[in-house]
Amino acid sequence: MSNALLEVSHATKVFSRGGLLSSRRIVAVNDVSFRIEAARPEIFTIIGESGSGKTTLSRMILNIEQPSAGSLVLDGTDLSTVRSNRDRLAFMHKVQPIFQNPFEAFNPLKQLDRYLFMTRQRFSAAVGQAALEAAVDEALRKVGLSLKEVRHRYPHEMSGGQLQRVAIARALLSSPKLIVADEPVSMVDASLRMSIVNLFRALRDDLGISIIYVTHDLATAYYISDRIMIMQNGRVVESGDARTVLNAPQHPYSQQLRAAVLLPEVTGGTAPANSPST
Amino acid sequence: MTASPALPARPDAAAPILAVRDLKAHFRTNHFGVKRYVKAVDGISFDVRRGEIYGLAGESSSGKTTLIKTIAGAIKPPLEVVGGTVDFAFLPGYGGLHRAPPAEVARIRWRHLSYIMQGSMNVLNPVRRLRATFADFARSHIDASDRQFEQAVVDHLARVKLDASVLTAYPHELSGGMRQRATIALATICRPDFIIADEPTTALDVVVQKDVLGMIRGIQREIGSSVLFVTHDMGVHAHLTDRLGIMYAGRLVEEAATAEIFRRPLHPYTRHLISSLPRIGDDIQRKGLEGSPPSLADPPPGCRFHPRCPLAMAACSERVPDMVETEPDHRVACFAVNGDQAP
Numbered sequence: 001m002s003n004a005l006l007e008v009s010h011a012t013k014v015f016s017r018g019g020l021l022s023s024r025r026i027v028a029v030n031d032v033s034f035r036i037e038a039a040r041p042e043i044f045t046i047i048g049e050s051g052s053g054k055t056t057l058s059r060m061i062l063n064i065e066q067p068s069a070g071s072l073v074l075d076g077t078d079l080s081t082v083r084s085n086r087d088r089l090a091f092m093h094k095v096q097p098i099f100q101n102p103f104e105a106f107n108p109l110k111q112l113d114r115y116l117f118m119t120r121q122r123f124s125a126a127v128g129q130a131a132l133e134a135a136v137d138e139a140l141r142k143v144g145l146s147l148k149e150v151r152h153r154y155p156h157e158m159s160g161g162q163l164q165r166v167a168i169a170r171a172l173l174s175s176p177k178l179i180v181a182d183e184p185v186s187m188v189d190a191s192l193r194m195s196i197v198n199l200f201r202a203l204r205d206d207l208g209i210s211i212i213y214v215t216h217d218l219a220t221a222y223y224i225s226d227r228i229m230i231m232q233n234g235r236v237v238e239s240g241d242a243r244t245v246l247n248a249p250q251h252p253y254s255q256q257l258r259a260a261v262l263l264p265e266v267t268g269g270t271a272p273a274n275s276p277s278t
Numbered sequence: 279m280t281a282s283p284a285l286p287a288r289p290d291a292a293a294p295i296l297a298v299r300d301l302k303a304h305f306r307t308n309h310f311g312v313k314r315y316v317k318a319v320d321g322i323s324f325d326v327r328r329g330e331i332y333g334l335a336g337e338s339s340s341g342k343t344t345l346i347k348t349i350a351g352a353i354k355p356p357l358e359v360v361g362g363t364v365d366f367a368f369l370p371g372y373g374g375l376h377r378a379p380p381a382e383v384a385r386i387r388w389r390h391l392s393y394i395m396q397g398s399m400n401v402l403n404p405v406r407r408l409r410a411t412f413a414d415f416a417r418s419h420i421d422a423s424d425r426q427f428e429q430a431v432v433d434h435l436a437r438v439k440l441d442a443s444v445l446t447a448y449p450h451e452l453s454g455g456m457r458q459r460a461t462i463a464l465a466t467i468c469r470p471d472f473i474i475a476d477e478p479t480t481a482l483d484v485v486v487q488k489d490v491l492g493m494i495r496g497i498q499r500e501i502g503s504s505v506l507f508v509t510h511d512m513g514v515h516a517h518l519t520d521r522l523g524i525m526y527a528g529r530l531v532e533e534a535a536t537a538e539i540f541r542r543p544l545h546p547y548t549r550h551l552i553s554s555l556p557r558i559g560d561d562i563q564r565k566g567l568e569g570s571p572p573s574l575a576d577p578p579p580g581c582r583f584h585p586r587c588p589l590a591m592a593a594c595s596e597r598v599p600d601m602v603e604t605e606p607d608h609r610v611a612c613f614a615v616n617g618d619q620a621p
Contacts, residue, residue, distance in 0.1 A: 049483035050454075159570035160338070189337040190510060191547075191586075194554045195566025216484065219513075223556035223564065246558050260484040262491075262513030264555040266537040 005038040005177055005210055006061065010070035013056050013234075028056040030234035031070070036178070036212075038075070041204050045213045045221045045242065047257070048231035057231070058182050058214045062097050063088075075177065093123055096171035100183040102163035106155040112166050113151045116140070116173060123174040139169040142207070143199055161192030168199065172207075179203070182214045197224055218261050222246045230254050293367060294325035295472055295504045296349070301362035303348040306355075316574045318344035320528040321362070323601065326472075328367075331498060331505040333519030333536060335512060335551075337571055341528040342508050346474050349506070350393065351375025351383065366391065368471055389419045392465040394458075394494070396477040401461045402449040408460060409445040412467065419468045431467065437500070438463045438493050455486035462494060469501045476508050491518050512555055516540055521607075524548045527572050527582035530601060534608040544610045546587050581613070589614035 013029040030053070036044055048054040059065040060072060063079045072079045075094055082091045099105045106115065116136045124135070137147040143165040155163055164184060171179055181200070185193045197220055203209045215221055221228055225242035230253070238251040249255045300323055305316040318341040326332040336342045344357065349364050353376045363373035368390040372378040375391075395401050403411050412431050420427055432442045438459040449457055458478065465473055475494070479487040495518060498505055507519055515522050515536060523533040524545065532545040543549045554564050569586040572578055578585050584594035591613055599611045610616065 049485070161566075161570055189571060190512070190551060191337060191554065191567040192570065193566060194556070194564045197556075198564070198566065218484075219556045219558055222558045256485055258558070260488045261558060262488065262511070262517045263557060264512045264516050264540070264552070265557075266516050266540045 003038045004035050004073070005075055006036045006212075007073040008035070008057075008061070008070070009033045009073075011057065011060060011067045011072055012069040013053070013060060013065060014068040027234050029053040029060065029067075032057060032231075032234075032236055033070075034229060034236075034239065036210050038177070041208045041210045042226040043200060043204055043211045043213055043224050045215060045225035045228040046231060047215060047218065047221055047228055049216055049257075051233070052231040053234040054214050054231050055182055056234075058097075058180050058212060061178075061180050061212060062095060063091060089122070093174045094176055095178045095180060096174055096176040098164070098167050098171055098179060098181040098184045101187045102160060102167050103155060103187075105167055106163065108155050110154075112153050112155060112158070112163075113147065116150070116166075116170055119170050119173045135173065136169075139172045140166070142172055142203075143169045144195070145169065159189070159192070161188050161196060164188055164196055165199070168196075168203075172203075172209075176209060178210050178212065180212045180214070183216070184213070185220065186215070186217070193220075200224055218246060218257065219264075230257065293328070295328050295367045296326040296506070297363075297365045298325070298349065299323050299363045299365070301345070301348060301364060302360040303344055303353070303357060304360050305344075305357055314575050317528050317577060318357075318574055319348060320577075321598075322525075322528075322530050323362075324523055324530060324533060326504050326506055327521075328504055329502050330520040331495075331507050331518055333515040333522040334506065334508045334525060335510060335515055335522060336525030337510060339527075339571060339574065340525040341574065342510075342525050343476065345525070346476055346506060346508055348374075348376070350391070350474055351378075366472065388415060388470065389468050390471045392468065392470040392473050394462055394465045394473060394475040394478040396480055399449060399457065401464070402457060404449055407446055407448055412445070412464060415464055416467045431463075434467050435460075435463050437466075437497055439489075455482055455490065458482060458486075458490055459493060462490070462497065466497050466501060466503070470503055473498070473503050473505045474508075475505055477510075478507075479514065480509060480511065487514075488517075494518070512551065524551070527577055528574055529582060529598075529611070531583065531612070532610045533601070534610075538608055544604065544608070544615045545583075545612050546589050546614065547583050581611070587614075591618070593618045 011029055011032045015026045015028055017024045017026060036042065046054045046057060056065060060067050063082055066080060082088055106112065117132055120132055120135050133147060140146050140150060145165055150166060185196050188196055200211050201224055204211060213225065222242060227240065228242045228245055229239035230237050232253045238245055238249060238254045246258065249258045300321050301319055302321055303319040305318055307314045322345060334342050348359060351374065353359060359376055365373060369378060369382065369386055375383055417427060420430065422430065435442065440456065440459055440463065444452060444460060479490050482490060491514065519536045522536040522539045523530050526547050532548045539548060540552060543552050550567050554566065556564055567586055572582055580595040580597055581599050584590040593613050599613050601609045601611045602616045603609050604616060
């Protein structure tokens with residue numbers, strides 16, 4: 001049992017709102033358990049609508065929120081024991097986040113390469129400018145950019161897709177084992193979206209990084225996921241192999257979600273039914 | 279063939295409810311002596327016919343929001359209309375809402391032209407109950423007693439499956455889906471001829487979105503309005519719109535019946551857009567497009583898509599391709615598709 005990369009068991013998060021007399025308890029995440037194997041990198045997708053608790057769950061995995069009950073164990077370390085600076089640094093070495101809006105994730109007044117250099121210096125003993133630049137350049141090349149394109153550039157000079165690639169390159173600098181990506185493509189333009197999604201696939205296949213992909217978009221989830229987990233009101237309603245679950249959802253809520261997906265094609269026309277074009 | 283067969287007589291096609299001609303709207307800024315023009319809408323022409331839902335698709339910063347702002351007459355500096363006209367059938371002779379006198383605009387607004395916006399919280403007054411909001415917007419346009427007006431509102435709310443009790447609620451007391459349905463009811467209560475819908479379902483959950491789209495469709499069919507529907511979500515367009523215009527970097531690149539666009543896209547950008555959409559149930563490898571959308575402050579010369587276009591030719595970087603009707607009701611602006619018609 002020691003070879004789990006991430007083991008979430010019975011994780012629960014309760015937020016209390018209101019004052020002494022009228023406090024309300026909101027159970028954002030309710031008894032969620034799942035496990036990602038270290039030996040088999042995968043793209044694990046958490047699907048849910050707003051208010052389903054998917055973001056709270058991903059914040060607990062990133063150790064930004066602490067669970068009210070249950071535990072999260074990453075690579076043998078219980079996240080509740082990660083408190084000192086050294087522990088946190090070791091934790092961040094293994095887990096890196098990618099957020100929804102890259103324009104909010106980067107300080108608009110700071111040059112992008114500074115972020116990359118700082119991250120690199122934090123995670124490895126400083127070894128001189130040349131080695132630093134080589135490491136940053138290598139990470140950028142993994143996402144289809146290069147240091148030449150990014151050097152001295154401010155966030156507003158890049159497109160959303162490029163900036164999201166820089167965010168991914170920054171995450172790669174610590175050579176993480178797990179990337180938690182919360183709606184990473186919903187702010188990215190349609191023409192660039194698939195290249196980011198394909199990049200996640202390449203990270204899994206070429207670098208052996210597991211990815212927790214948090215989204216509400218069933219179509220991209222189907223496209224890249226190995227396993228998915230569907231959440232509603234903090235609870236997991238269905239989970240399993242992505243193809244199996246999305247092709248034939250069992251739970252009524254999953255069926256409802258699946259039925260609500262608007263297919264990007266016009267039905268009822270005279271188009272031949274799915275015949276391969278010649 | 280010497281002559282094309284006569285088109286069936288179609289009065290609606292002859293008199294479009296909205297005719298946009300060569301519209302140019304630019305942002306003009308002047309900071310510390312540095313002048314910048316952002317050509318957000320640069321020479322767009324299209325018609326919206328009576329009783330149809332016309333979809334407008336494009337990525338962020340393709341100019342679609344600026345286009346509908348200009349059409350709706352919501353022009354504030356630094357946005358300026360540099361050229362072209364916007365003609366509504368119910369507002370003839372002015373060439374656009376921004377040129378019409380305020381009294382005229384007040385007359386047609388809400389009665390003939392209404393809006394459904396993305397954030398319902400921005401439309402509904404947060405400190406007024408819905409009943410008061412309905413009165414604020416629509417009371418002056420409906421000639422009826424207070425009692426009849428209230429009854430009309432209640433009847434109309436039933437069309438979007440809202441109970442009369444929501445009239446006593448404040449906007450924050452309703453869920454996002456209910457609020458958006460209330461704004462749809464608000465936008466359609468005066469049975470307007472034309473509705474501008476800007477990403478009305480983008481902020482909603484998928485399950486709710488499908489219901490809301492169905493309601494927009496139902497009401498539109500019932501009252502016979504025309505709708506200009508803007509969203510970047512191609513799934514929504516496939517589900518709802520009758521005709522579809524594709525925008526790229528401030529220009530319209532293709533326009534046809536929605537089914538035609540999905541079945542036989544002609545412009546390389548549209549082709550890419552359609553083929554890059556993942557679908558549940560197939561495992562075809564999808565590709566993203568190289569490069570990134572151009573900056574509208576400094577767009578590439580010629581066709582603005584040419585730096586990313588797999589079919590780019592010499593002419594593409596020199597001249598702007600015109601929108602050419604390649605087939606009835608299918609217009610596309612591309613030298614590779616239409617051939618180079620230059621002298």
